[in-house]
Amino acid sequence: MNYLKKIISIKKKFKILVIGLCAIIGIVYFYFDHLLNLDDNLVQPETIIMDYTIYPSTIPENELLRIDEAKKLYRSAFDDQVFYGVIDPDSLVKFIKHAWQWDKNAMPYYYDLLTFQELYDDDEKEEGMMSFTEFIRKYRDQLVDNAGNPLVEPKVFRSIEMKGYLWDKFADLKYPYFAYRKSIYYAPCGFDERGIAKLCKDEQLEKSIEYLNDAIEGGYHCYEKLIAQMLFQQGDHYKDEHYKKINKLTEYRKSLKSEDLKLSIDYAQLMAEHSSIIGILRVTEAYLYGLGREHDIVKAYAWSLLSDYAKQKIEEQGNNLAWDSEQLPPVWEYNKEIQTRLEKILNPAQQQAAQDYLSELKNKIIDWNYNRWRDQIDDFHPKP
Incomplete structure (x- = not known):
């Protein structure tokens, strides 16, 4: 009998525990859902009809x-690195006005803001935040359009599918930020248990190349990623995740057309003119x-000597951050192999001709900080 009583008691306690957990989950769910609704008009998710139409921005182009x-404005307005709070209310007003009026470059950062404010809104803020x-609550009346009409947060921001929605739909419409991000989903294709790069399917590479081209048309300088996916089945310049073994040009993928092979080298030369070691x-x-x-x-031979000259510039300037230094050792090694091979077959006149051509190449270098140029985005007029 005592044994049965103990079992019944345990069951009751378990039932109470389950009810308590359900209550806590309900409260948390209510809290987060409430935070997402910035106008305090609580709408239960099951009653929301999501409109996934992509609207043009109402802001003048x-x-x-x-x-x-957009990124700088967000960073200056809201800290999402340490304290997760509002730093500059006026900048945040401007930023939200753009996001709520479908400014495509502001929208992904606004989604990030909502994510962080959900998680950290109750934390104590530093002074001035x-x-x-x-x-x-304090600035809602300032969230208006140019005519003074109150703005409304697009309902789509309340959906957990928002990020995927942005990445897919906006990328297909060739908005460069989203096209660049979307390209990553297709290639490179990961590594095996030994850290060796997996081979991508041609369809994956071509899809990624399509998005990268859209990004480049919108001002990105992502040529290094582009030519890696044009040239190699791994979709990368390296065979492994630790940059120990580099792919050689002779290993280019078999399906590559001759005109695309030439185009990839045109892009490599453009990179080289901005001091890219891989490009050279x-x-x-x-x-x-x-x-x-x-x-x-x-x-x-002249181009291989230019690689040596670039290495010298790195050492002279002490500017290792201008290149991805962990990727360079196999490049230097392979370049030395090429030089040694050529020095055995070039006569003195040919070697002198290479030195003369090297002088021309040095003068063609536009920027000795490749990563700075690679990360720049040209000032293209945004699409509404």
Whole structure:
């Protein structure tokens, strides 16, 4: 009998525990749902009919935010690194006005803001900061369009599918920020248990290339990613995740058309003119093997010497951050192999011709900080 009583008692306690957990979950759910509704008009998720139509921005085109401008405005308005609070209310007012009026470059950062304010709105703020909820309470009347009409947060921001929605739909409409991000979903294709890059399917590479081209048309300088996916089945310049083994140009993927091979070397040369070590190497190989360029061992040797000169510039300037230094050792090693091979077959006159051509190449370098140029986005007029 005592044994049965103990079982009944345990069951009762378990039932109470389950009820308590359900209550807590309900409260948390109510809290987060309430936070997402910035006008305090609580709408239960099951009653929300999501409108996934992509609307053009109502902001005049000449006032739309550039990609970098939207990011900087968000960073200056809201801290999502340490304290998760509002830093500059006036900047945040401007930022939200753009996001709520379908400024495509502001929308992804506004989604980030909602994510952080959900998680940290109750935390104590540093002096001079306020919570996002407090900001909305104090500045809601300033969230108006140019005619003074109150703005309304698009309901789509309340959906957990918002991020996927943005990435997919906006990328397909060729908004460059989203096209660049979407390209990552297709290639490279990960690594196996040994850290070796997996081979991508051609369809994956072509889809990623399509999005990267859209990003480039919108001002991105993502040529390094682009040519890696044009040239190699791994979708990367390296065979492994630790950058120990580099792909050689002779290993280009079999389905690559000759005109695309030439185009990839054109892009590599553009990178090289901004001091890309990978770009310099690919042009060296192109002349050495006659792939995407005419076969010319004098020019190949000159380009290999340019790689040495670039290495010297790194050491002189002490500016290792201008390149991805962990990726360079296999490049130097492979470049030395090429040089040694060429020095055995070039006569003194050919070597002198290569030195003369090297002087021309040095003068063509536009920027000795490749990563700075790679990360820049040209000032293209945003689409509404």
